[in-house]
Amino acid sequence: MSDELIQIETPFAFNEENQREFDELIGRYPIKEAAMLPTLHLAQNQTGYITPAVMKYVAEQLEVSVMKVKDVVTFYPMFFEEPVGDYVIRVCHTLPCALRDCKVVLEHLKEKLGTDIASETNLAKGTTADGKFTLMKVECLASCDVAPVIMVNGDLHKNLTPEKVDELLAKLAS
Numbered sequence: 001m002s003d004e005l006i007q008i009e010t011p012f013a014f015n016e017e018n019q020r021e022f023d024e025l026i027g028r029y030p031i032k033e034a035a036m037l038p039t040l041h042l043a044q045n046q047t048g049y050i051t052p053a054v055m056k057y058v059a060e061q062l063e064v065s066v067m068k069v070k071d072v073v074t075f076y077p078m079f080f081e082e083p084v085g086d087y088v089i090r091v092c093h094t095l096p097c098a099l100r101d102c103k104v105v106l107e108h109l110k111e112k113l114g115t116d117i118a119s120e121t122n123l124a125k126g127t128t129a130d131g132k133f134t135l136m137k138v139e140c141l142a143s144c145d146v147a148p149v150i151m152v153n154g155d156l157h158k159n160l161t162p163e164k165v166d167e168l169l170a171k172l173a174s
């Protein structure tokens with residue numbers, strides 16, 4: 001895909017606060033391209049997901065091709081190319097968590113949220129109608145000793161039970 005072929009619908013630019021943060025972070029890297037991941041995080045925090053306009057903007061800021069940005073966005077599961085909920089709930093389903101009933105936690109979340117599980121190609125499937133939560137299954141979150149675990153945005157929650165899930169959802173909803 002060439003840069004020209006990417007359809008740009010709504011232009012994107014960092015807001016004032018993120019521009020300041022970007023200016024600060026870019027100074028920490030020997031070359032602009034090395035700041036790709038934090039720059040994409042900054043952009044995704046501003047827009048909720050990575051649109052073609054965001055990719056074009058990031059490519060311009062880092063002086064790389066849009067295709068290079070697209071490759072990174074596609075490779076890392078923490079970047080989204082379509083809208084997700086305010087809270088993205090990642091449920092680990094790798095063996096150590098599976099052995100400690102992550103399935104019970106997942107089923108409980110599905111029932112409480114009234115949604116299915118998002119897939120890589122269909123995030124809407126796992127997103128609640130009010131746009132508040134997106135439910136996903138992920139591989140090991142590197143905290144097997146406190147399984148089963150889930151991650152909500154950047155925060156890890158350990159030793160999950162349906163009761164703990166209820167407490168967490170009540171907190172997030174308030």
Ligand code: FES
Pocket residue numbers: 092093094095096097098139140141142143144147148149
């Ligand atoms: S298997 Fe779930 S955190 Fe490692």
